[in-house]
Amino acid sequence: MDLHQLADCLKALGDPTRLKIIALLNLRDFCVCELIPIFNISQPAVSKHLNRLKTSGLVTENRRGQWVFYSLNRKKLEEIGYGLNHLPDFSTEIEELDKQGLLVKCD
Amino acid sequence: MDLHQLADCLKALGDPTRLKIIALLNLRDFCVCELIPIFNISQPAVSKHLNRLKTSGLVTENRRGQWVFYSLNRKKLEEIGYGLNHLPDFSTEIEELDKQGLLVKCD
DNA sequence: TATTGAAATAACCATATCGTTATATTACTA
DNA sequence: TAGTAATATAACGATATGGTTATTTCAATA
Numbered sequence: 001m002d003l004h005q006l007a008d009c010l011k012a013l014g015d016p017t018r019l020k021i022i023a024l025l026n027l028r029d030f031c032v033c034e035l036i037p038i039f040n041i042s043q044p045a046v047s048k049h050l051n052r053l054k055t056s057g058l059v060t061e062n063r064r065g066q067w068v069f070y071s072l073n074r075k076k077l078e079e080i081g082y083g084l085n086h087l088p089d090f091s092t093e094i095e096e097l098d099k100q101g102l103l104v105k106c107d
Numbered sequence: 108m109d110l111h112q113l114a115d116c117l118k119a120l121g122d123p124t125r126l127k128i129i130a131l132l133n134l135r136d137f138c139v140c141e142l143i144p145i146f147n148i149s150q151p152a153v154s155k156h157l158n159r160l161k162t163s164g165l166v167t168e169n170r171r172g173q174w175v176f177y178s179l180n181r182k183k184l185e186e187i188g189y190g191l192n193h194l195p196d197f198s199t200e201i202e203e204l205d206k207q208g209l210l211v212k213c214d
Numbered sequence: 215t216a217t218t219g220a221a222a223t224a225a226c227c228a229t230a231t232c233g234t235t236a237t238a239t240t241a242c243t244a
Numbered sequence: 245t246a247g248t249a250a251t252a253t254a255a256c257g258a259t260a261t262g263g264t265t266a267t268t269t270c271a272a273t274a
Contacts, residue, residue, distance in 0.1 A: 003130070004123050011121030013191075015262085016114045023110070023194040027201070031213045032221055037204065045263060047222055066220055066271055067213045081188045084120075087130040094134070097144065106138045106174045106250090122232085139251060152233060154252055173241055173250055213220090 006083045009076070012056040017041070018049050025059060025072035032068055113190045116183070119163040124148070125156050132166060132179035139175055 001009075013019055017039055024030055024038070035046050050070055053059040058077065059070045097103045108116075120126055124146055131137055131145070142153050157177055160166045165184065166177045204210045 003126055007121055007123045007126045009121075010117045010126070014114055014116075014118030014121040016111050017262090019110055019114045019117070019194075020197070024197055024201075026194050027196070027198060033211045033219090034213060037209045037211065038201075041262090042264065043221070044223080044265085048262075051222080063221095063271085064214075068221060069213075077191060081191050084184060084188050084191075087126075087133050089134070090127070090131055091134060094131075094145075102144045104140045104144065106141060106176075107171075124232090140249090148232090149234065150251075151235085151253080155232080158252085170241085170251095175251060 001079055001083050003088055006080065009056045009058065009080050009083075012052055012058060013080070015049070018053055021049060021053065021070075022058065022072060022077070025070060029069045029071045031064075031070070108186055108190050110195055113187065116163045116165065116187050119159055119165060120187070122156070125160055128156060128160065128177075129165065129179060129184070132177060136176045136178045138171075138177070 013022065020039070021030075021035065024035070032043065032046055032050065035050075036043050039046065050059065050061070054061060054070075056076075058073055060073055061068050061070050063069075094103065120129065127146075128137075128142065131142070139150065139153055139157065142157075143150050146153060157166065157168070161168060161177075163183075165180055167180055168175050168177050170176075201210065
């Protein structure tokens with residue numbers, strides 16, 4: 001997962017409603033209609049939050065008859081934790097800028 | 108760190124520029140003027156990103172003469188990783204809603 | 215097959231975000 | 245102390261975000 005993908009996932013998690021959805025999905029799968037009464041927002045709003053989490057790969061959906069249940073992608077969540085603890089190393093980029101004389105010296 | 112604070116930190120990290128700043132500060136401290144040529148944005152834009160990271164507690168500033176150097180708050184970053192791996196447990200809230208008959212049954 | 219219910223999508227609105235340029239503040243220095 | 249350099253703040257604009265209501269899609273069922 002590169003920096004931009006990591007930022008995208010963190011942004012998806014950086015909303016209280018979505019983060020609580022993730023915490024709920026950590027307990028068990030939920031369908032959309034179960035989530036609606038938990039949050040004081042409309043069904044489309046819940047759907048959009050779930051879609052945002054889905055496009056970042058944080059949740060998966062699967063239809064059971066009339067209902068669509070969402071599951072937490074624990075692997076993705078672990079990847080994010082790992083990504084935060086192993087941030088990309090920009091040393092060579094800094095050196096490169098230095099060689100090109102584009103780096104300011106402050107001391 | 109509660110859910111809202113965690114979401115706030117994740118939101119702060121959920122921007123490619125700010126996440127790269129965090130990755131850079133993981134190497135060493137940087138002052139504002141060093142960061143400007145690394146990103147193709149203006150000085151005030153860099154200042155604002157740093158301020159956003161500071162208000163979430165992810166970085167600290169300290170002035171050295173004319174320059175203001177920013178440091179990564181590694182403890183905070185660890186807290187966030189920990190928070191992601193130990194999400195709050197909403198079991199009792201779900202049970203409470205169930206007792207009040209506010210929980211939908213989907214099966 | 216017509217109806218019902220769940221979820222997704224569309225269209226819209228208010229506010230937040232992230233960039234800009236201009237200006238103010240702060241600290242060093244001639 | 246006047247001038248310069250670094251940083252912060254102010255004011256503004258374009259786009260993104262997160263909510264709404266209305267409508268569409270899809271699956272189950274009378």
